[in-house]
Amino acid sequence: MKHFLGKIHLRWCKYCNLPVLDKTCNVCKRETVQVKITPPGDVRPGFPKDIEMINNILKDQFNVQEDIFKNRIVLLNKTPGVDYMKEIILDGTVFAILKYDVEKSNWTILPTVEGARKIINAGGFKKIVGIRKDVVPYILERHASVLRPGVVYFSQDIREGDEVIVLVMDENEEDFKDTQVLGVGKARMGYQEVMKRDKGMVVKIRHAETPKEATYLRETGDLKESIDKMIQANEHVIEKYEKEAIGFMRNTVERIKKPVVIAYSGGKDSLTVLLLSLKAFRDRGIEFDVIFVDTGLELPETLENVEEVEKRYNLEMIKIESEDFWEKLEEYGPPGRDYRWCSKICKMKPVERFIRSRYKDGCLTFVGLRKYESINRSKKPRIWKSKHIKGQIQCAPILHWSAMHVWLYLFKNKAPYNKVYQLGFDRVGCYICPAMELGEIELIKRYYPQLWERWERYLREYAKKNNLDEEWVKGGWRWRYREQ
Ligand SMILES: [Zn+2]
Known part of the structure; x- marks a missing residue:
């Protein structure tokens, strides 16, 4: 048997809405399609606690009302990076990236455009930027950012650095629909700033696509x-x-x-x-x-x-x-x-x-x-x-x-x-492994506070004796010789 180095095995049966590690699905015998994910593609199923955590973040970040993942298989793909990053796979495509934000010490969801469409359908009406129709070509064709003059709507809760969903809207539109979703990106200004200004970059676009309906494959049961x-x-x-x-x-x-x-x-x-x-x-x-x-x-x-x-x-x-x-x-x-x-x-x-x-x-x-x-x-x-x-x-x-x-x-x-x-x-593995990423340390702290406490107490004492800062206690200890 010959195996390619780094071959991604993950494929999807769009008919059954299931991941399949082969060209044909063994249930319906239909052909499967490749799922576009980041290599090496060491994907695992999402467990209920994973989904619960993702849903909590979605609620917090976008005020999502419904369980987008209900009765659907969700997979997680850990991508190589400095710290904790995972692709969330739903309906055979990447829905979002789950990222541990080292500066803010919390998890953030970076939706894909398809993810954003689903978020809007699930009532996630927070962190929305509406733009005029005539600026769409600049964004789609020239990969331009959203500039202040093109903005017709800007959620009051947006702060600088927030993940936002960009919709194509008319001046007087009040409804948010998946067919308006143009892209996703990062806010370069908060609400107050946007209201004061009449020019400047408002959103740096990460991905943009011609607006269309969200794709839902069938539910897969409980x-x-x-x-x-x-x-x-x-x-x-x-x-x-x-x-x-x-x-x-x-x-x-x-x-x-x-x-x-x-x-x-x-x-x-x-x-x-x-x-x-x-x-x-x-x-x-x-x-x-x-x-x-x-x-x-x-x-x-x-x-x-x-x-x-x-x-x-x-x-x-x-x-x-x-x-x-x-x-x-x-x-x-x-x-x-x-x-x-x-x-x-x-x-x-x-x-x-x-x-x-x-x-x-x-x-x-x-x-x-x-x-x-x-x-x-x-x-x-x-x-x-x-x-x-x-x-x-x-x-x-x-x-x-x-x-x-x-x-x-x-x-x-x-x-x-x-x-x-x-x-x-x-x-x-061991609960104090230096190979752990910050996101994993967060999980240890959450579920095993007593075990972690003993370790953190040790780190604090060591830091005090050796003149090391809070950054070292938070995660810098995981390298001995790297410059802090
Ligand atoms: Zn099938």
């Missing part, structure tokens, strides 16, 4: 029903991926004659590898160990998940105890992305020690690594020798799977995935 249908629409893809992975795993075990180890982290990717291992090895009598490292910085759901997985699949994981992070912290100071002593001391070293003592000639470890996770990982081979542990061979059976493949596989198998995902986290 969430449970939608998920079932989504699995059905993708069944052929998932079966193909599973079969390929199982074959690969069996071949690898036959070829590399070493004890087999499955590394479990509590995350969705390692759960997928564990499930595949059960199917690949159990009925062939191939024995394997499942290991889990408890760093002492796991979220409570992760520890619960380990127990749940053990019970469900009738297995006992080997729990590897890690060094005490807090003790080591006194010695090393806060970890950073460029100073990751934490993963070395609390994860790699204990595993190394364990493997050395248990498997004298090394082992074959299956891990949940995927190339879509990051650019660093995109060029990894599927099997490689561990740099740290002599004799250890590592193997990534789901290297070429996207997050969507993983989720569909877990849903299809009704696998007990970590409940942390339902809160809106993209990944599972």
